[in-house]
Amino acid sequence: MATPDEIPTDLTLEIGENLSPDRFMAAARAFFGYVQEVAEAVEGDGEHVHWTVRVREGSHLIGVAPVQPAIQAGMLAAIYTKAETGLSMLASGRSSEAGLSDTAMKHLRVLSELTDATHGKPVKVNLWVRKKPVIVSPEVGRVVREDHKAAYNDYGTLEGRLRTIQDNGSVQLMLRDEMLGLNLRCYVSDDLLPTAFVNFRKRVEVIGLIHYRANGIPISIEVSGIDPLPDDDDLPTPEEVRGLLRVAG
Numbered sequence: 129m130a131t132p133d134e135i136p137t138d139l140t141l142e143i144g145e146n147l148s149p150d151r152f153m154a155a156a157r158a159f160f161g162y163v164q165e166v167a168e169a170v171e172g173d174g175e176h177v178h179w180t181v182r183v184r185e186g187s188h189l190i191g192v193a194p195v196q197p198a199i200q201a202g203m204l205a206a207i208y209t210k211a212e213t214g215l216s217m218l219a220s221g222r223s224s225e226a227g228l229s230d231t232a233m234k235h236l237r238v239l240s241e242l243t244d245a246t247h248g249k250p251v252k253v254n255l256w257v258r259k260k261p262v263i264v265s266p267e268v269g270r271v272v273r274e275d276h277k278a279a280y281n282d283y284g285t286l287e288g289r290l291r292t293i294q295d296n297g298s299v300q301l302m303l304r305d306e307m308l309g310l311n312l313r314c315y316v317s318d319d320l321l322p323t324a325f326v327n328f329r330k331r332v333e334v335i336g337l338i339h340y341r342a343n344g345i346p347i348s349i350e351v352s353g354i355d356p357l358p359d360d361d362d363l364p365t366p367e368e369v370r371g372l373l374r375v376a377g
Contacts, residue, residue, distance in 0.1 A: 142188060
């Protein structure tokens, strides 16, 4: 294991030796993907952290560092905490308390499988957060697989802000749920695209078949309807609400 003074950044992946190029690249992609998912969950629709990669020569350490750390100190602290606690919760089997998106958990599963003898020659993997190591164990992958295996579906509604659009054969949007701190994948049919485009980056209520984890956290929704909601700026202030209550009395 590396020592704290060898760790190049406050968010660093340590990978064991004797990895094939393919497995090394898979680990790097999973690490970067996990950081991105955690950062997006913390950032919301405001300020975004821009990262740069730092690799320590002669070692198996891959770090990411913010380009402007002083400006985003509070946000960075929240990202580091979520990255550490999310992994720790999964390692202890408490996926419901991890607060991680489906994609973030899949990235951790990839890293975990590198440590599992059933997926090839195992190597040690550690996630260093603020110079302290969090072990990535085979248990993390087992928890993620069990969590996804026991999923169920139900019709209902979700609220949030429509975000990224992707076109991979079917159109997908992300619904940002601020209360849960999650990005939920939305599958949208062609006939709903005009409504989706009009409401892009706005607060909406989406209706459809919701896919849940076993712990009750929604993963995605097959959208059958999109209804716009008032934006935060359009809602009455506490002073205005108190004034209305006085008039009603």
